[in-house]
Amino acid sequence: MSDTPFKNPGFAGNTGEFDLTEDQVRGRDFVPSRPLEGGHPSGTASYPYMLPEKHPDAPLFEGAYQERFEKLLTRYPDRRAALLPTLALAQEVRGHVSPETMDEVGKLLELPDAYVRGVATFYTMYNKAPVGRYLVQVCTNISCNLCGADEVLAAFLRATDTEMGETSADGNFTIVEAECLAACGFPTCVQINSRYYENVTPRDVPGLLERLREKGE
Amino acid sequence: MAYPYVSDREVRILSKHFGDPAARTLEGALANGRYEALKKALEMDRGAVIEEVKTSGLRGRGGAGFPTGVKWSFMPKDSGKPHYLCCNADESEPGTFKDREIIRWDPHQLIEGCLIASYAIGAEHCYIYCRGEFFEASSILAKAVEDAYQAGYVGKDILGSGVNVDITVHIGAGAYICGEETGLMNSLEGRRGQPRVKPPFPAAAGLFGMPTTVNNVETLAAVPHIVEHGGEWYRQWGTEKSPGTKLFCVSGHVNRPGNYELPLGFPLKDLIHDVCGGIRDGNALKAVIPGGSSVPILSAEESEECALCYEGVIAAGSMLGCASVIVMDETTDMVKQVRRMAYFYQHESCGQCTPCREGSAWVTKILRRIEDGRGKEEDLETLVEVTTQMTGTTICVLSDSVAAPVQSSIEKFRDEYLALIRRGERVGAA
Numbered sequence A: 001m002s003d004t005p006f007k008n009p010g011f012a013g014n015t016g017e018f019d020l021t022e023d024q025v026r027g028r029d030f031v032p033s034r035p036l037e038g039g040h041p042s043g044t045a046s047y048p049y050m051l052p053e054k055h056p057d058a059p060l061f062e063g064a065y066q067e068r069f070e071k072l073l074t075r076y077p078d079r080r081a082a083l084l085p086t087l088a089l090a091q092e093v094r095g096h097v098s099p100e101t102m103d104e105v106g107k108l109l110e111l112p113d114a115y116v117r118g119v120a121t122f123y124t125m126y127n128k129a130p131v132g133r134y135l136v137q138v139c140t141n142i143s144c145n146l147c148g149a150d151e152v153l154a155a156f157l158r159a160t161d162t163e164m165g166e167t168s169a170d171g172n173f174t175i176v177e178a179e180c181l182a183a184c185g186f187p188t189c190v191q192i193n194s195r196y197y198e199n200v201t202p203r204d205v206p207g208l209l210e211r212l213r214e215k216g217e
Numbered sequence B: 001m002a003y004p005y006v007s008d009r010e011v012r013i014l015s016k017h018f019g020d021p022a023a024r025t026l027e028g029a030l031a032n033g034r035y036e037a038l039k040k041a042l043e044m045d046r047g048a049v050i051e052e053v054k055t056s057g058l059r060g061r062g063g064a065g066f067p068t069g070v071k072w073s074f075m076p077k078d079s080g081k082p083h084y085l086c087c088n089a090d091e092s093e094p095g096t097f098k099d100r101e102i103i104r105w106d107p108h109q110l111i112e113g114c115l116i117a118s119y120a121i122g123a124e125h126c127y128i129y130c131r132g133e134f135f136e137a138s139s140i141l142a143k144a145v146e147d148a149y150q151a152g153y154v155g156k157d158i159l160g161s162g163v164n165v166d167i168t169v170h171i172g173a174g175a176y177i178c179g180e181e182t183g184l185m186n187s188l189e190g191r192r193g194q195p196r197v198k199p200p201f202p203a204a205a206g207l208f209g210m211p212t213t214v215n216n217v218e219t220l221a222a223v224p225h226i227v228e229h230g231g232e233w234y235r236q237w238g239t240e241k242s243p244g245t246k247l248f249c250v251s252g253h254v255n256r257p258g259n260y261e262l263p264l265g266f267p268l269k270d271l272i273h274d275v276c277g278g279i280r281d282g283n284a285l286k287a288v289i290p291g292g293s294s295v296p297i298l299s300a301e302e303s304e305e306c307a308l309c310y311e312g313v314i315a316a317g318s319m320l321g322c323a324s325v326i327v328m329d330e331t332t333d334m335v336k337q338v339r340r341m342a343y344f345y346q347h348e349s350c351g352q353c354t355p356c357r358e359g360s361a362w363v364t365k366i367l368r369r370i371e372d373g374r375g376k377e378e379d380l381e382t383l384v385e386v387t388t389q390m391t392g393t394t395i396c397v398l399s400d401s402v403a404a405p406v407q408s409s410i411e412k413f414r415d416e417y418l419a420l421i422r423r424g425e426r427v428g429a430a
C-alpha cells in the first residue's frame, strides 16, 4: 500500500525496479509502532515513532512512560547508564530538552545537575530548544554532497522560507544540516522526525513538504 | 527483483535475504536456517568456538580489520567478573551504509551472531549500541530481539543449555565519536562519548570496568555462518590475509550505487565499471576513497590496479577501512569536498586532545579560505604541517582521519588547489 507519490523519495532504493511497498521496505508492516510502555524490557530504549503532539510541561514520567522508565533501569547495572535513554524519553514527551528538563532527569537518576547538562549538550539529537512539528535534517556530507545535497538543503530553506535552524512561521518546519546518516548510496538522504527519506532531489522538495503538511509522516 | 542492487558477481552470504521482508520475522528467519549455528555453538566448548573463528581469519568490519578470533581470545577465562559484549551499530563513518541494511533486513542473523560471540567470550549481557538516528532500524531490531526472547533463544538458560545471554538494544544520541569503541563504552555508561586512554584495553577493563569486547555489526553477522560451516569454508573466498566476503558500500558518481557483497580482493576497477554500472553520464573517473572518509584518497590511476582487500588497498596507498567506496568523477570540486570532510571532523571532535580540537578547526578554516579564493600558496604547507602534527598524537584516531583526505588531496590534486589560489578558479563549479 505504498502511496509514495514520487518516483524516488520515500525509501531506499526505490529506483523503479523495486517491487516492494514502502511499508515493507521500512519494516512498518513488521513493526507498525513500538508500544508506549516499551514492550519487552530489552527494547525499551528504542523509540516508538515520535509522538505527533509534544507537551513541554508534560510530567517526567507518568503512566506508560513511567512504566517504560522503570523497565529501562532494569537493563543496566547502575542508574547513570540509563541517562541517554531517559533524556530521549523526556524529549519524546516534551519535544525538546530544556535545562530544567535536564535537571529533572538528573533528579530521577540521582545525578548532579551540572553532570547531566554536560552530557546532554554533548549529543546533537537532544533539541536544546523547541523545534517545528517536523525537524528536517538534510545530510550534506560527502556522498550526498557529491550528488547535490547543498541544492537539496537550499530547496528546503527556500520552500519553507526559513534560515537554517529557524522554525517556519506556521510552526511546521525546522530545517537543519545533518552529518552522514548512513544511507549514502541513496543520496540525498533527509531525516524528517524519525523517518528517512532517500534519493531526495530539489524537485521533490515542495511535494514532500505538502505531503507532510497534509498527511503527517 | 526485490532488492534493487544486485550483481551476478556477488557472493551473497550476509546479504542473501536483503529485500525479503519475510526474513525479519522469526518464522522467516528459522526457515532461512537462523539459530542452527547457535545450537551447534552451544554444544561446543567456548574455546572451540573461538578457534573456529580464528581459523576463518575473519577480520573486524568496523574499520581497523583486527582478527576477530584473536580479539575474543584476549578475554580472561576465569575472571569471576561479569563480561560484556558490545555490538557497534553506531555506523556513522561518511560513506558507510551497510550495518543499517543488515539490521533492518536480517536482524536475526545479527542476534544469532551476538549470542554466539557472547557465549564464546563468557558474556551474559550484550548491548547493541545503535546510533540514535536509526529509529526504523532499531525498532525492527527491538521487535526481533523481543521475538527471540519469547522463543527462548535469548535470556536465561538458552535452549536448555544453561547458558544465559541477555540482549539490550541501546540507542545513542547523535555523535560520531561514539563509534570509537571506548567512546561507545563511555556513552553506554551515561557519560559523554569521549574515548578513553588505552591501556587498559577493553578486554581487561571495559564497560562498567569489566572485561568487554566490542565488535561491529557486520563482523558479528558473519559469525553464525562461520560456526555453521567451519572456518575453512569461509576461506574459500578472499585472500590469505583477508578471507571471506565483505559488504562494499558504493556511493557517489556511479550509475548503480548500493551495497554489494563481494569476495575480498575484488578489483576496484571491476566494482566501479562492472558491478556499479560505470561512472554516471559517461564521465571520467577522478578519484576514489576506498574506505570511508577517514582514509587517503586514491587518484584514478592508483585505483586502476587496486585489489579490495586489507593488504591490497594498503599497497595502493590507502586503507580498506569499512569498505565504503566513494567514487568521484571529473566534475568533482575536490577542495570543496575535502573541506566538507574536514568540517565533519571538526564538528565531531570530542575536544579532549588539543591537536584534534584546535587542528580540525584550523584546517577547516584554511580550506574554507582557499575555497573562497582567498588562499595563499603557503597555506598548502601549513595544512600539511598542521595535519602532520595531528597524526599519532591523540587519544583516538579521529585526529588522524583529518590528515588522510587533506594530505592525500594536496599531494594528488595540488594543481586544483593552486588554480583556486592563483586565479580563484574552481573545477566543477557552475
Ligand SMILES: Cc1cc2nc3c(=O)[nH]c(=O)nc-3n(C[C@H](O)[C@H](O)[C@H](O)COP(=O)(O)O)c2cc1C
Pocket (backbone or CB within 6 Å): B059, B060, B061, B062, B063, B064, B065, B066, B068, B071, B088, B089, B090, B091, B092, B093, B176, B177, B178, B179, B180, B181, B182, B214, B215, B216, B217, B219, B220, B396, B397, B398
Ligand atoms: C572515530 C572512530 C569512529 C568509529 N566508528 C565506528 C562505527 O561507527 N562503527 C564501527 O563498527 N566501528 C567504528 N570504529 C571502530 C571501533 O573503534 C572498533 O574498532 C570496532 O567497532 C571494532 O569492531 P570490529 O573488530 O568488529 O571491527 C570507529 C573508530 C574510530 C576511531
Ligand code: SF4
Pocket (backbone or CB within 6 Å): B177, B194, B195, B348, B349, B350, B351, B352, B353, B354, B356, B357, B394, B395, B396, B397, B398, B399
Ligand atoms: S583525537 Fe579527537 S575525537 Fe579522539 S579523543 Fe582526541 S579530541 Fe577526542
Ligand code: FES
Pocket (backbone or CB within 6 Å): A139, A140, A141, A142, A143, A144, A145, A179, A180, A181, A182, A183, A184, A185, A187, A189, B094, B095, B096
Ligand atoms: S553522506 Fe549522506 S547519508 Fe552518508
